[in-house]
Amino acid sequence: MAFIVQKYGGTSVGAPERIEAVADKVKGFVDEGHQVVVVVSAMSGETNRLIELAHAIDPKARGRELDVLLSTGEQVTIALLSMALARRGCAARSYTGSQVRILTDSAYNKARILDIDQARVRADLEAGRVVVIAGFQGVDAEGHITTLGRGGSDTTAVALAAALKADECQIYTDVDGVYTTDPRVVDDARRLDRITFEEMLEMASLGSKVLQIRSVEFAGKYNVPLRVLSSFKDGPGTLITLEDNTMEDALISGIAFSRDEAQLTITGVPDEPGIAYRILGAIAELNIEVDMIVQNVSAEGLTDFTFTVHRNDYDRAMDRLREVVKDMSAREVVGNTRIAKISLVGVGMRSHAGIASKMFGVLGQEGVNILMISTSEIKISVVVQEKYLELAVRALHDAFDLARHPEERTDLPNA
Amino acid sequence: MAFIVQKYGGTSVGAPERIEAVADKVKGFVDEGHQVVVVVSAMSGETNRLIELAHAIDPKARGRELDVLLSTGEQVTIALLSMALARRGCAARSYTGSQVRILTDSAYNKARILDIDQARVRADLEAGRVVVIAGFQGVDAEGHITTLGRGGSDTTAVALAAALKADECQIYTDVDGVYTTDPRVVDDARRLDRITFEEMLEMASLGSKVLQIRSVEFAGKYNVPLRVLSSFKDGPGTLITLEDNTMEDALISGIAFSRDEAQLTITGVPDEPGIAYRILGAIAELNIEVDMIVQNVSAEGLTDFTFTVHRNDYDRAMDRLREVVKDMSAREVVGNTRIAKISLVGVGMRSHAGIASKMFGVLGQEGVNILMISTSEIKISVVVQEKYLELAVRALHDAFDLARHPEERTDLPNA
Numbered sequence: 069m070a071f072i073v074q075k076y077g078g079t080s081v082g083a084p085e086r087i088e089a090v091a092d093k094v095k096g097f098v099d100e101g102h103q104v105v106v107v108v109s110a111m112s113g114e115t116n117r118l119i120e121l122a123h124a125i126d127p128k129a130r131g132r133e134l135d136v137l138l139s140t141g142e143q144v145t146i147a148l149l150s151m152a153l154a155r156r157g158c159a160a161r162s163y164t165g166s167q168v169r170i171l172t173d174s175a176y177n178k179a180r181i182l183d184i185d186q187a188r189v190r191a192d193l194e195a196g197r198v199v200v201i202a203g204f205q206g207v208d209a210e211g212h213i214t215t216l217g218r219g220g221s222d223t224t225a226v227a228l229a230a231a232l233k234a235d236e237c238q239i240y241t242d243v244d245g246v247y248t249t250d251p252r253v254v255d256d257a258r259r260l261d262r263i264t265f266e267e268m269l270e271m272a273s274l275g276s277k278v279l280q281i282r283s284v285e286f287a288g289k290y291n292v293p294l295r296v297l298s299s300f301k302d303g304p305g306t307l308i309t310l311e312d313n314t315m316e317d318a319l320i321s322g323i324a325f326s327r328d329e330a331q332l333t334i335t336g337v338p339d340e341p342g343i344a345y346r347i348l349g350a351i352a353e354l355n356i357e358v359d360m361i362v363q364n365v366s367a368e369g370l371t372d373f374t375f376t377v378h379r380n381d382y383d384r385a386m387d388r389l390r391e392v393v394k395d396m397s398a399r400e401v402v403g404n405t406r407i408a409k410i411s412l413v414g415v416g417m418r419s420h421a422g423i424a425s426k427m428f429g430v431l432g433q434e435g436v437n438i439l440m441i442s443t444s445e446i447k448i449s450v451v452v453q454e455k456y457l458e459l460a461v462r463a464l465h466d467a468f469d470l471a472r473h474p475e476e477r478t479d480l481p482n483a
Numbered sequence: 484m485a486f487i488v489q490k491y492g493g494t495s496v497g498a499p500e501r502i503e504a505v506a507d508k509v510k511g512f513v514d515e516g517h518q519v520v521v522v523v524s525a526m527s528g529e530t531n532r533l534i535e536l537a538h539a540i541d542p543k544a545r546g547r548e549l550d551v552l553l554s555t556g557e558q559v560t561i562a563l564l565s566m567a568l569a570r571r572g573c574a575a576r577s578y579t580g581s582q583v584r585i586l587t588d589s590a591y592n593k594a595r596i597l598d599i600d601q602a603r604v605r606a607d608l609e610a611g612r613v614v615v616i617a618g619f620q621g622v623d624a625e626g627h628i629t630t631l632g633r634g635g636s637d638t639t640a641v642a643l644a645a646a647l648k649a650d651e652c653q654i655y656t657d658v659d660g661v662y663t664t665d666p667r668v669v670d671d672a673r674r675l676d677r678i679t680f681e682e683m684l685e686m687a688s689l690g691s692k693v694l695q696i697r698s699v700e701f702a703g704k705y706n707v708p709l710r711v712l713s714s715f716k717d718g719p720g721t722l723i724t725l726e727d728n729t730m731e732d733a734l735i736s737g738i739a740f741s742r743d744e745a746q747l748t749i750t751g752v753p754d755e756p757g758i759a760y761r762i763l764g765a766i767a768e769l770n771i772e773v774d775m776i777v778q779n780v781s782a783e784g785l786t787d788f789t790f791t792v793h794r795n796d797y798d799r800a801m802d803r804l805r806e807v808v809k810d811m812s813a814r815e816v817v818g819n820t821r822i823a824k825i826s827l828v829g830v831g832m833r834s835h836a837g838i839a840s841k842m843f844g845v846l847g848q849e850g851v852n853i854l855m856i857s858t859s860e861i862k863i864s865v866v867v868q869e870k871y872l873e874l875a876v877r878a879l880h881d882a883f884d885l886a887r888h889p890e891e892r893t894d895l896p897n898a
Binding site for chain 1: 537558562567570576
């Protein structure tokens with residue numbers, strides 16, 4: 069007997085038939101003798117419907133009342149799933165975030181979980197019930213309803229699994245696991261059996277949208293084994309865990325990429341202490357997040373300063389930089405929105421040199437010019453022109469032999 | 484400055500534009516210096532949408548999870564109305580039944596209010612906020628969500644007004660008050676300025692659907708002045724209060740009627756002690772409520788026994804009575820579903836004789852045969868063939884001069 073926390077997202081519960089299919093799946097686990105806590109999202113489309121209602125009243129709706137409104141989405145799902153389970157002879161009880169009590173801070177629309185009351189859930193599990201909990205929501209110390217921000221249901225599931233010390237937290241999605249790269253780009257992309265929390269974090273922050281970053285951070289922090297599975301077809305999915313011996317064979321786990329970035333360069337910047345602060349401080353004031361940052365070596369007292377932002381923030385950042393250029397007597401600001409970021413991710417990089425040079429070599433052979441480079445312990449990211457994205461990802465996937473299982477690979481760098 | 488509890492029903496908040504209109508109305512009261520607590524129902528159509536979702540999962544859905552589901556309907560409305568108020572510069576805060584805390588028993592789908600926590604509402608009112616509360620719902624001592632049954636939002640409003648000792652409880656509906664009778668049947672039906680709780684109770688239980696019976700009982704018990712008004716047009720509405728001197732002029736306040744009943748008669752019943760119990764006990768076992776009951780004077784040791792039930796229960800009652808007839812060796816059972824009940828209601832009946840005979844006289848003159856009669860302290864009901872319903876109501880409305888204000892009336896019975 070294991071104790072499992074499962075999370076089903078919006079498309080998995082998008083219609084009564086889908087909810088019945090989830091109930092069948094959950095009952096299967098119960099029949100095998102497992103204890104199950106289920107976390108669900110709002111039915112797909114429901115959150116948008118509620119937001120439209122709010123916007124009809126107030127186009128800038130946010131804050132406390134938006135959370136009161138949006139939290140009804142998951143509440144509908146928990147009731148329907150509990151009914152479906154009961155109808156299958158599977159005793160179940162639903163709880164909202166307030167009821168179970170998922171205590172959060174008071175940051176409406178983007179609250180953080182502080183504590184989870186376990187008594188209620190434990191009592192129900194011991195009474196042989198499935199516990200169905202509304203994801204994405206909680207309650208602050210004053211009893212006000214909060215939400216964790218979009219996609220926060222993953223975080224609810226992981227936090228519950230951590231608090232209740234579940235054996236595994238299973239995230240059911242519309243994909244059957246984490247892949248070496250996006251199968252829509254690379255035909256022979258391979259589903260990973262296992263991946264480390266760190267790698268998954270890099271993959272997620274680099275554009276792989278399988279899991280919410282916060283949920284992976286949470287799982288890593290509390291060492292909750294996390295499994296990504298398909299709610300539509302059977303299979304083992306991908307297990308996300310701490311690094312262990314079985315993973316050592318793989319240098320590279322996957323290739324993540326993103327088209328969401330844009331590049332801004334200020335040229336002819338007087339190379340004085342504090343220029344990075346003056347440039348990035350102006351951007352930070354606009355609440356724009358900066359991703360990669362490169363400052364060129366200085367020549368004749370002048371330097372170039374380049375960074376990337378989310379493509380949606382490009383216009384605002386550009387407008388602000390034009391002012392900054394004048395203020396600091398720099399030459400000019402140039403921008404590029406047609407870029408893409410490609411990242412190799414793998415814990416094996418820690419113990420093996422030469423991955424970066426192999427990567428650059430492969431890209432050079434394909435005629436792909438590298439615009440920016442950034443590295444961390446377990447990842448190498450490059451920015452290239454967007455038009456080379458697919459070509460570059462396919463070439464790297466081939467060169468590092470990712471379509472094959474690590475044990476069959478011969479992927480030692482030949483730098 | 485007055486302290487008012489207002490309740491807006493489903494059609495009053497049926498669309499974002501309607502919610503904005505309610506916000507305008509509420510703000511008007513706040514601007515006049517009043518303290519306002521607003522109770523709202525689910526947007527019209529929403530409860531049915533949720534019930535359809537539940538029925539897609541379980542055609543017999545009820546119990547705990549149905550309440551978790553249905554309570555989201557009002558939760559959506561409280562959030563939207565609070566947003567609309569805030570946008571008008573009118574500070575507002577929403578509460579679900581669980582949050583405010585409307586404590587009920589644990590009878591899911593038809594819970595009764597036991598207690599209301601006043602601290603939260605008082606604190607908000609003192610901070611200058613409008614408090615917006617979800618009607619129809621509460622929470623039991625264990626923290627489970629309950630609902631009061633359909634239409635229970637009126638009861639929520641009255642219970643809040645009673646607990647908080649509000650100056651008035653205003654129920655906004657799609658009619659502009661309580662009428663002497665249904666204006667769709669009698670053209671010159673007149674809106675009543677005032678009516679007593681007792682009269683309103685009789686009107687409601689006799690088919691006038693302006694207010695829920697339980698809310699009127701509650702208001703009467705705690706002496707909460709209750710006002711029925713239109714949410715679509717301005718006007719004083721009808722005030723429902725304790726009896727006082729200004730009401731003594733009216734003998735009759737109104738005429739209620741219902742087409743919802745059906746009549747069943749067992750003939751040739753041996754006139755022995757216990758026959759009423761044997762007949763009605765069999766009906767009670769089926770959970771069918773009996774309204775009017777008449778037992779004829781015995782002739783040659785045999786009697787007839789007649790009663791009415793809701794028309795929806797007629798077939799089941801008839802089937803059961805056929806067995807009862809055999810068991811007690813009575814002659815036969817005959818039924819009639821084409822009947823209507825017409826009732827004169829008025830506290831003035833207590834002090835004036837002759838109303839009943841005037842009523843019977845009017846009906847006789849019009850050729851309307853009376854099938855059954857039942858009286859109470861403040862009402863006289865008759866059952867007639869359904870085809871005479873409109874004719875009878877109009878004749879009585881005329882005869883008792885109800886189109887005119889009591890002070891202008893000459894309605895002393897001329898029996």
